[in-house]
Amino acid sequence: MKLFVKSEKCIACGRCYLNYPDLFDTNDEGIAFVKESANEKDHISSRNAVFECPTRAIQMIESNEAI
Numbered sequence: 001m002k003l004f005v006k007s008e009k010c011i012a013c014g015r016c017y018l019n020y021p022d023l024f025d026t027n028d029e030g031i032a033f034v035k036e037s038a039n040e041k042d043h044i045s046s047r048n049a050v051f052e053c054p055t056r057a058i059q060m061i062e063s064n065e066a067i
């Protein structure tokens with residue numbers, strides 16, 4: 001499983017990096033990205049973040065799928 005943010009869809013609402021700071025960080029413009037240190041051990045938080053993003057910018061794929 002791989003978690004990623006489609007930055008072109010992110011509206012910088014802050015929900016992901018405020019609610020799940022272990023998984024997400026933000027650039028200077030408030031656009032979210034997945035932390036290097038994030039790993040897949042926290043599946044529940046990852047799935048919640050995907051569900052809670054208002055623009056569906058956060059996506060998860062199975063590791064054997066092409067991006």
Ligand code: SF4
Binds near residue numbers: 005014017030052
């Ligand atoms: S929840 Fe979605 S729109 Fe909001 S900052 Fe995170 S990726 Fe961007």
